[in-house]
Amino acid sequence: NDTSMQHRNLNHMTREERFSEAMRRTLYALKVLLPREGWTPVGPEMKYLARAIKEFTFIIHAGVFIPCIMSYGTNEQIAKWFPLAADFRIIGTYAQTELGHGSFLRGLETIATYDRANQEFIINCPKITAMKWWPGDMGKSANHVLLMAELVIDGKKYGMHGFMVQIRDLTTHEPLPGVTVGDIGAKLSFESVDNGFLYLQNVRIPRENLLSKLSEVHPDGTYIKKGNQRLMYGSMVRVRVNLIAHEIVMPLAKACTIAVRYSAVRRQGLINPSKEEVPVLDYVAQQHKLLPQVATVFMAHFAAKQLVKMHHDYSLEVEKGNTSQLPELHALSAGMKACLSEQGAAGAEIVRRACGGHGYSCGSGLPFIVNRMLATCTYEGENTVMQLQCARYLIKCADQAKKDKLTGSVWYLSDFSNMSCTAQTFGDLQEPSVLVKLHERRAKCAVQHAGKKMQNMVKNGTPAHDAWNMMATLLINAARAHIMQYVVGTSVTYISELSCSASLKKILTQLCALYALHNINSNCGDFVKFGCLTSAQCDLAQEAEFNLLKQLRPDAVGIVDSFDFTDDILQSCLGAYDGNVYERLFEWAKQAPMNKTEVHQDSYQYLQPYLHEGRDVLEGRGRNSKL
Numbered sequence: 001n002d003t004s005m006q007h008r009n010l011n012h013m014t015r016e017e018r019f020s021e022a023m024r025r026t027l028y029a030l031k032v033l034l035p036r037e038g039w040t041p042v043g044p045e046m047k048y049l050a051r052a053i054k055e056f057t058f059i060i061h062a063g064v065f066i067p068c069i070m071s072y073g074t075n076e077q078i079a080k081w082f083p084l085a086a087d088f089r090i091i092g093t094y095a096q097t098e099l100g101h102g103s104f105l106r107g108l109e110t111i112a113t114y115d116r117a118n119q120e121f122i123i124n125c126p127k128i129t130a131m132k133w134w135p136g137d138m139g140k141s142a143n144h145v146l147l148m149a150e151l152v153i154d155g156k157k158y159g160m161h162g163f164m165v166q167i168r169d170l171t172t173h174e175p176l177p178g179v180t181v182g183d184i185g186a187k188l189s190f191e192s193v194d195n196g197f198l199y200l201q202n203v204r205i206p207r208e209n210l211l212s213k214l215s216e217v218h219p220d221g222t223y224i225k226k227g228n229q230r231l232m233y234g235s236m237v238r239v240r241v242n243l244i245a246h247e248i249v250m251p252l253a254k255a256c257t258i259a260v261r262y263s264a265v266r267r268q269g270l271i272n273p274s275k276e277e278v279p280v281l282d283y284v285a286q287q288h289k290l291l292p293q294v295a296t297v298f299m300a301h302f303a304a305k306q307l308v309k310m311h312h313d314y315s316l317e318v319e320k321g322n323t324s325q326l327p328e329l330h331a332l333s334a335g336m337k338a339c340l341s342e343q344g345a346a347g348a349e350i351v352r353r354a355c356g357g358h359g360y361s362c363g364s365g366l367p368f369i370v371n372r373m374l375a376t377c378t379y380e381g382e383n384t385v386m387q388l389q390c391a392r393y394l395i396k397c398a399d400q401a402k403k404d405k406l407t408g409s410v411w412y413l414s415d416f417s418n419m420s421c422t423a424q425t426f427g428d429l430q431e432p433s434v435l436v437k438l439h440e441r442r443a444k445c446a447v448q449h450a451g452k453k454m455q456n457m458v459k460n461g462t463p464a465h466d467a468w469n470m471m472a473t474l475l476i477n478a479a480r481a482h483i484m485q486y487v488v489g490t491s492v493t494y495i496s497e498l499s500c501s502a503s504l505k506k507i508l509t510q511l512c513a514l515y516a517l518h519n520i521n522s523n524c525g526d527f528v529k530f531g532c533l534t535s536a537q538c539d540l541a542q543e544a545e546f547n548l549l550k551q552l553r554p555d556a557v558g559i560v561d562s563f564d565f566t567d568d569i570l571q572s573c574l575g576a577y578d579g580n581v582y583e584r585l586f587e588w589a590k591q592a593p594m595n596k597t598e599v600h601q602d603s604y605q606y607l608q609p610y611l612h613e614g615r616d617v618l619e620g621r622g623r624n625s626k627l
């Protein structure tokens with residue numbers, strides 16, 4: 001109810017207005033509304049703030065820069081920079097991606113050369129492709145960057161390391177000497193975020209600014225490795241784990257809230273010619289578009305909770321020096337981020353499109369969500385690259401499964417029990433245990449299929465790297481199958497262990513079955529090809545899905561209401577709680593800047609001569625028509 005927090009209509013603001021409004025609101029929220037003692041920008045409070053603010057600034061500062069200080073800094077470095085960053089007395093970003101490289105980190109070109117005489121690092125972007133490009137909050141907001149650069153000592157390269165680099169004056173906010181920085185311009189979304197470019201030329205930083213938890217450089221230039229160097233990639237794992245809830249589950253839940261509420265209000269056409277127009281939500285085709293996406297919100301939420309727990313447990317182990325869980329966590333987080341962002345972004349577009357013309361209006365609030373979700377398929381690890389990382393781990397595990405009993409998320413690769421499906425009715429295929437087994441078998445077969453294909457190619461003389469490249473599509477499918485079995489399996493377990501009312505558990509079980517069946521029916525080629533289902537059982541799977549749509553239809557609005565988004569955060573004429581769609585759309589349109597005058601003078605000057613000629617002809621004074 002704090003008017004300082006309420007959103008003005010973002011669609012009727014310029015990009016620069018949105019940029020400064022987002023900063024005002026974010027700082028207001030953080031500085032005024034949060035208890036100051038003890039909160040951290042990545043603490044549980046952020047989850048609630050993120051529900052209250054449509055456009056944040058400082059997501060990278062809070063979601064990446066600060067966690068990196070914790071992950072890569074020594075205790076002294078954390079003690080120095082964390083308090084400043086947590087209170088926004090320094091604003092930072094994570095500057096890794098360059099104009100010429102984003103996925104292939106070993107190709108990054110920014111160099112940090114150690115100057116022994118002055119005990120400094122000299123930072124350089126040797127050519128235009130080395131310029132840092134994309135980091136959020138970097139163009140106009142950040143005064144520091146956590147710069148990922150190639151460390152060079154006496155001409156020898158030591159790989160990518162993290163350096164704290166100040167880029168703007170803390171008094172004037174002007175760029176420091178050797179720093180060229182700015183905004184990269186208009187993007188598909190994130191209008192309020194100043195993704196930036198950063199060109200560094202002979203910028204000097206103290207030796208102490210190398211974040212030295214994992215490695216350090218002594219004054220004489222001696223390089224010391226401390227611990228598993230793979231932890232240098234650790235911040236990306238953490239962000240991939242955290243972004244699922246924040247940037248995939250929540251936006252998809254908002255989109256589903258809007259689309260389901262609108263579909264319950266929008267009457268269009270007849271089902272029974274003798275009855276009145278029906279709400280479009282009564283069309284099974286509409287239910288088939290919307291309800292599986294509602295189910296995805298829940299299943300992705302449950303799986304993300306499990307992944308966050310796994311990351312938390314892993315972090316405790318790393319503190320004890322045990323990094324053994326890192327390979328599985330990397331594979332799972334990379335695969336989950338890629339597959340759920342793919343599903344989520346596609347799902348948001350499906351539900352937007354299900355709202356017809358009004359879904360194409362920014363007044364629906366849906367284009368904002370769809371465009372932002374598209375970014376999740378690219379940032380924090382481009383999806384294809386992440387799926388291949390996941391597949392790399394699966395292929396290794398499949399080889400290991402031939403001799404060892406596997407555990408963890410890949411345990412099913414060493415399950416050689418009979419997994420044939422005996423379902424005779426569509427009810428059998430709604431059973432959670434049957435759905436889990438089907439997904440495990442499909443995933444196991446997909447991984448083995450890709451592995452076998454590559455082995456055969458190598459046996460026939462194809463170099464392993466070429467076989468990998470040629471089978472990439474099968475490897476990506478294997479990664480998707482692995483993640484689907486993980487999401488279905490963890491969701492079934494989570495729901496079964498949930499202490500809640502029987503009626504709620506029934507709905508959640510139905511949603512889980514709907515998610516699994518929708519996935520089966522969308523990929524039935526795999527399920528038949530790998531012998532998981534017969535063609536007749538595929539028909540039953542479709543029947544099972546349609547039956548669940550019918551069962552869930554009466555609760556559809558109640559289910560999305562349970563996401564509990566306020567009208568202010570939805571900013572949607574279609575999804576407002578009161579359902580007054582048409583009045584809201586009309587009011588929203590009238591507020592458009594285009595309508596601040598009855599006649600748009602700038603354009604009228606071009607139209608006027610033609611209009612006056614038309615007037616004269618119609619009033620009998622004008623020359624004959626030119627046509």
Ligand SMILES: CCCCCCCCCCCCCCCCC/C=C/C(=O)SCCNC(=O)CCNC(=O)[C@H](O)C(C)(C)COP(=O)(O)OP(=O)(O)OC[C@H]1O[C@@H](n2cnc3c(N)ncnc32)[C@H](O)[C@@H]1OP(=O)(O)O
Pocket residue numbers: 026030041042046050056057058059060062063064094096097102103104105106136230231233234236237239242243246247326327330378379380381382385389392
């Ligand atoms: C005040 C407001 C507050 C608001 C709310 C705050 C809350 C916020 C919550 C969170 C929300 C976050 C919002 C999201 C914003 C995101 C913004 C975007 C940021 C970015 O995009 S940062 C840049 C991201 N870039 C990447 O991800 C690059 C991807 N590329 C790579 O990771 C690597 O290049 C690679 C993995 C593809 C290849 O690397 P490399 O060549 O070195 O490795 P190989 O493939 O040869 O593999 C070598 C072995 O290393 C293992 N490996 C690879 N990566 C990792 C890893 N990350 N962890 C562990 N191990 C890793 C491989 O598995 C290989 O192992 P093997 O044993 O040899 O097989």
Ligand SMILES: Cc1cc2nc3c(=O)[nH]c(=O)nc-3n(C[C@H](O)[C@H](O)[C@H](O)COP(=O)(O)OP(=O)(O)OC[C@H]3O[C@@H](n4cnc5c(N)ncnc54)[C@H](O)[C@@H]3O)c2cc1C
Pocket residue numbers: 060093094095096097100101102103104133134135136190195375378379380381382383384385388
């Ligand atoms: C909204 C947004 C915010 C961002 N924020 C940040 C930030 O804060 N900090 C930061 O450092 N970066 C940030 N990024 C950059 C982001 O991390 C990179 O864009 C991402 O890592 C992809 O790298 P790239 O852009 O170089 O694409 P590329 O890697 O060049 O990919 C281009 C194409 O090549 C394909 N490809 C690449 N490698 C392979 C491979 N090995 N096998 C098969 N196909 C391959 C990809 O699949 C893709 O189709 C942001 C990006 C966006 C869009």
